[in-house]
Amino acid sequence: MRSIEIDTIEDFDRCAARSRSMRGWQVQDLDLTGRTAVLGRLDPAGALFLGCRIPDNLEDRLRTGGALVFPAVPDVPFDAYRATLYTPEELYDGIDRGYDATPDARIYAWSVAANRHRPGGTTVHDSLAMALHDNAVDDALSEYVRGRRIVGVMGGHALERGEPAYDDAARLGAELAGAGYTVATGGGPGAMEAANLGAAVAGVADLDEALARVATVPSYRPSVTDWARAGLVAVGARSGMSLGVPTWFYGHEPPNPFCGAVAKYFRNAIREDILLHVCRAGLVFLPGAAGTVQEIFQAACGNYHAVEGEIAPMVLVGKEFWSERLQAWPLLSALAAGGPLASRLALVDSTDEVRAALGEELGRRAG
Structure with a gap:
């Protein structure tokens, strides 16, 4: 049928x-x-x-x-059967009254209540509602990625607006989007939002102006409201080359306002797997902490078992950081030694080297 x-x-x-x-x-x-x-x-x-x-x-x-x-799922603050991905405007609707008034904040508060202080854990009603919602987001995301070449940019949430590394990540996002690629991130603050910002803004002058505007509110602490409002007014119309895949599991980290589309999940494990899966044109790992390290080796595991033609190139940015401070590179390169994954790995010092390091095929298509 x-x-x-x-x-x-x-x-x-x-x-x-x-x-x-x-x-x-x-x-x-x-x-x-x-x-x-x-x-x-x-x-x-x-x-x-x-x-x-x-x-x-x-x-x-x-x-x-x-x-x-x-039928529609009752008594939840979201549409469990939604047919499209979110937009920042939808998640931040009502931000003028403060972040707590927005759908994003109300859904997070509901999810916290659903997962706490319940004998035996989440109720069947709440678990089913979350599962239906995440399945609907899966379906909408599958339609969004069709025909797109997606490069993932991963990195830590602690990077603040106005820092040189933030501007570098934004210019990387702009370069990739300008070459015809959709930039996907975990959709949160820090390095993630910087890459989404760069991909959202068309033109160097517009990007410099947007970077200057958002730098007036460097962090979502202490005020998510001020941080989100500054971001929403900084970019205007987005280019559509920017995707965020955040989760309410990390609800204390608000979604950044620069994505053209937002695939937001309740279940973090599903979200991580989906995010890495859609980035078939390559993965870039900027300095980060536990979440970024997890993404490096989760991506490496998928690539390790993939057939040669389906291995996504992986680029780690920051030789000292990934070789000495968090020693992901020695383990990653040892794991890949002697196999097809080895030729798809690169360790570079700066974001200026990323596009070339992503591989000959990426450079040829974009050039």
């Missing part, structure tokens, strides 16, 4: 106009209260409705006619 994903009302009307049956339809997160006549006419057998608003008098007919109908 052929599956047809329908997540806009225009797609629904287009399919309905040429069909007598909804078999194979997967209808997601649509308000169908104005489509009573159409729903009454079409054969519902084999259809799937996820979180749709359906007229009360038709819901029973759809079920008895062979459709699966999953």
